[in-house]
Amino acid sequence: MSQPPIITAQGQVSNGVDQFTHALTAYLNHLGLPTENVLVPIHERQKVINNLPDVVSTIEYAKRGQSLYISKFIAACGAGLFDAALNFIWDETVVSLRKKVARFDLEYFFDSVVTDTVRRTKLKSEEDLVKIDEWELVRGCHLTGILSDIGYRHLDYIRDMRNWASAAHPNQNDLSGLQLVSWLETCIREVIAKDPEGPAIEVKRFLHSIRNAILGEQDAQHIRAGMEHLPVDIVKSLLRTIFGMYTSETTSIQIKSNIKLVAQKCWALAQDDSRFECGLRFATFAANGEAARRTLAHEFLAGVNGLGYLPPDNLAVELSEAITALFNAHNGYNNFHNEPVHARNLVAYIPNNGKIPESVRSRYVKTIVMASIGNGYGVSEMALPHYRVMISSFSEDEHKEFVRLLLERDLSARLSLRSCAPNFRQLAQSFMPLTTNQITLAALNMIGVSTDPQIPNLGKDSGYLRIINSF
Incomplete structure (x- = not known):
């Protein structure tokens, strides 16, 4: 079907906007x-109207008819309600992400983003995507490769702006027309008009073969070779998924046989925090009395020579749950109010000697550091004393995890927000007198002398990577 010609009626729209504003103000x-500060000025709305044709033209014509929230966005901009328009941009993006996840691989997505085994059992179909918080949706799409690094950074920022500058907060006059149309363009370019590519497509192909084919050694060789080209974060998600598939009581013998052919390679490519997570899930099955799943988890770990990653005791399981609760509270709505109770709960699990089990140390440091540096709008003041207590008990092991954090994409994205990089640098400088490890000290010093724009990108700096790889 040929695309109909684009009819431009910007002059008519502008006149209508002007007439509407005068009529509404009079009413x-x-x-x-x-009447003051209700509607944004007409000249700001005009900026959106003038730029919309070019921005919307990047969406395939067939997809435009399904973009309800973009129509609402345009209506809200024309009416002068920029805060509502920002909500509609975000709503359209969320709807589009859910559709992409549903078309891509639901099980892979749920396994990647949900680590709580009890909660995971309740997520099965496309309808269950609404049970995933929006920050989890964005993060999960990043972990599975549906979103690129750049797309994740942009969307995480727009999500924050939506939370702070949308209709929930009376500050829409801080939004400009060019900002809004730029965010719309970003959401279209990175989500609405873009399909998954590269590593994400490879993983989808791998999982389809594992679930539906009878794999032989030659087939497995191709899959194992393809895994070597996957980013670390996606390897982590893939390991989490095949572990979850293997330990499910409903998984067929054929699928488990296929997993055995590729599991050891995936395990070898994964980092220690991913391996320890599998050990933690074994301990969780044991603690919950899930004998069948515990046996399957033991079988999987034995097959990949991973029994050494089992936690020494149940403390790690308890800590893991407390860390997850704090991490979710920090990333969710009303986080400044919700964080203190979870921070206080986590402090109660810290041993007197401050020794954090290795299996949860990486997530522990990451969660405490992210909460301590804030989300660009500040830090939970009531939770801050608890964070300081935990940070003060950091040992050399935690200092090493701290400098490794810059290799993680979501932490780097956080550091691009205002005040986060200075707070991170301040933490690094406070650790310098406390370590005698020359490698750690060199990494901390590099952070300490970096500028705010440099810190988010240190994880990709060849000099910094040489230091980290020296551990």
Whole structure:
């Protein structure tokens, strides 16, 4: 079907916007209601109207008819309600991400983003995607490769702006027309008009073969070779998924046989925190009395020579749950209010000697550091004393994990937000007198002398990577 010609009626729209504004203002006056700071100025709305044709033209014509929230975005901009328009941008993006996840691989997505085994059992179909928080949706799409690194950074920032500058907060006059149309363009370019590519497509192909084919050694060789080209974060998600598939009581013998052919390679490519996570899930099955899943987890770990990653005791399981609760509270709505109770709960699990089990140390340091540096809008003041207690008990092991954090993409994205990089640098400088490890000290010093724009990208700096790889 040929695309119909684009009819430009910007002059008519502008006149209509002007007439609507005057009529509404008069009506509000008639009712004795405020008229100041209700609608953004017409010249700001005009900026959106002038740029919309070019931005919307990047969406395939067939997809435009399904983009309800973009129509609502345009209507809200024309009416001068930029805070509502920002909500509609985000709603359209969330709807599009859910559709992509549903078309891509639901099980892989759920396994990648949900580490709580009890909660995971309740997530099975496309309808269950609404049970995933929006920050989890964005992060999960990043972990599975549906979103690129750049796309994740942009969307995480837009999500923050939506939370702080949308209709939930009376500050829409801080938004400009060019900002709004730029965010719309970003959401279209990175999500609405873009399909998964590269590593994400490879993983989808791998999982389809594992679930549906009868694999031989030659087939497995191709899959194992393809795994070598996957980013670390996606390897982590893939390991989490095949472990979850293997330990499910409903998984067929054929699928388990296929997993055995590729599991050891995936395990070898994964980092220690991913391996320890599998050990933690074994301990969780044991603690919950899930004997069948515990046996299958033991079988998987034995097959990849991973029994050494089992936690020494149940403390690690308890700590893991407390860390997850704090991490979720920090990333969720109303985080400044919700964080303190979870921070206090986590402090209660810290041993007197400050020794954190190796299996949860990486997530522990990451969660405490992310909460301590804030989300670009500040730090939970009531939780801050608890964070300081935990940070003060950091040993050399935690200092090493701290300098490794810059290799993680979501932490790097956080550091690009205002005040986060200075707070991170301040932490690094406070650790310098406390370590005698020359490698750790060199990494901390490099952080300490870096500028705010440099810190988010240190994890990709060849000099910094040489230091980290010296451990």
